[in-house]
Amino acid sequence: MKKIYTIIAALAIATGATAQSFTVHTKDGKTVKYHCSDVDSISFDNEKEPEVVAPRIGDIYYSDGTWSTKLKEGATPIGIVFRVGIASDMSDREGFYTKKDGVTPFDEFHGYVVALRDATAKDDTNEGVWWSAFDSKFTGTGASTNIADFLGYTNTQSIVETAIRDKGELNGSTNNYPATYYATTVYE
Incomplete structure (x- = not known):
């Protein structure tokens, strides 16, 4: 998308034309037209989605189900990862774990966490x-x-x-x- 806008701007400058509007065509088939006088600025976010890294022993576990090696601002730490993967040596299996409804299995099993506070x-x-x-x-x-x-x-x-x-x-x-x-x- 950035290349398209850059090319349109370059063509407008090269030909001396002044763009009055531009149209954005989205992948879901929608078209949105913007008039230049209504646009304050255009910015492009080229950042990639952060890669989810598997938990490591010592990671902080948060109430939202995420983990990190460092404290995350605005997140509530509730535990520390003390073992990763399923403890098959203790006869544990992923099939033992269900969501709150008692029936639906977990989507993924990453490891074990010890709580920071007494229950x-x-x-x-x-x-x-x-x-x-x-x-x-x-x-x-x-x-x-x-x-x-x-x-x-x-x-x-x-x-x-x-x-x-x-x-x-x-x-x-x-x-x-x-x-x-x-x-x-x-x-x-």
């Missing part, structure tokens, strides 16, 4: 909550007890399913897996 930190106040439903009916959730297991999503889904099965819902009460409630509902 129970709400309005800059850290709420003290139990990790489990400590009541007489507690039977376990099927979540891993391996301290090296960092597959929080899979383990969290086990807890949510147990809360729904045993309690009818997941909520913040002390006998209903409140830490999971804060992590999935309040802080998600």
Whole structure:
């Protein structure tokens, strides 16, 4: 496009003609005509779309789902990337992960992030909550007890399913897996 305008301007100068208007033809078939007296300036943006770089360990993860090696102005950092790729050595699979609806798979899986804040930190106040439903009916959730297991999503889904099965819902009460409630509902 820039070359076309440059050529038109050069022709107008070379022939001594004064352009009264110009027409822009877009790829979708639309035509827009501008009168020169209505145009203050013309600028061309030759910048390419920024290339999306795969996350790296130590990258900052933001609430909008992006990541960067440096702080981005206007973006809210919520975590740090600590592992890239799927942890197949921990028997993890991309098929385990779904969007909020619980059915739609993620479009892409890039890695794992550790949160910058406790899930129970709400309005800059850290709420003290139990990790489990400590009541007489507690039977376990099927979540891993391996301290090296960092597959929080899979383990969290086990807890949510147990809360729904045993309690009818997941909520913040002390006998209903409140830490999971804060992590999935309040802080998600």
